[in-house]
Amino acid sequence: MEIPYIVEPRQDTGLNNGKLGIWLFLASEVMLFGALFAAYIMMRVGGPTWPLGASILNVPMATLNTLVLITSSITMVMAWASLMRRNYSAYQLYMFATVGLGLVFLTVKYFEYGHKFHDGLYPSTSTFLAIYFTLTGLHMLHVIAGMVVITYFALAGRSMFRKNPQWLTNRVENTGLFWHFVDLVWIFLFPVLYLM
């Protein structure tokens, strides 16, 4: 059976079902991270003292990671633009570049976490570190999830491209929406945790 409205938009919504689905999912993600940001504000305002993030965390490493994620957003959007041009090899290259940049992000985070654990700084050490590890850990899980999906479409995309290129283009656009959301969350996490 054919799945309806994966390429052409539905008349009532004006959208294909995949796009509406991913936006509803992202709305729920806003509430998930929103709850944690609210918890951060409550703990920060309510606590007798609050450390300056930069006195505990590594700002240059986080700056590098910010630049890496922004670059991965442009490679992701270029992958979609390549599919719009029906250029599959460029698409695949940009998808692998995005996954590679995701790996760089995770490697930098690995070293950051490693330094903290080496210095005896754990989530149980302080309220600040508890919310730091929770927010960045949850964000990291999203990076990993995005990388899994992008790798899947980079590897399995060729047969989809041959069968129905516009469907693959829509699916990659939806994957990109998730990836840009992950970038967007980091855009707030960076100043809130590291610079304030």
Add this chain to the structure above:
Amino acid sequence: MTNHAEAIDQHIRTYLLVFGSLIVLTLLTVGSWHFLHLPIGPHIAVALIIATIKATLVACFFMHLISERKLILAVLALTVVFFFVLLLLPVMTSLGDQVGH
């Protein structure tokens, strides 16, 4: 077909411009923290304003919200309302405590 290709080229030019702006704004965030040494209140305000501009650029251009259907904008508007309610919950709770005392 030429029009389609031109439209994609225009998209790519916009993406590259947004990418450059995001890099500059990131450096501006770190630069203001490193060099200006503002008091904590103005410092938080500057950092959050720059972050909001960056997030708006990503949402509008990379996520195509600038040309998106009204239904998605409506879903997001509703999400924003609930997001602010969520952020204000701690404040409302503490106000409730004060009234209780």
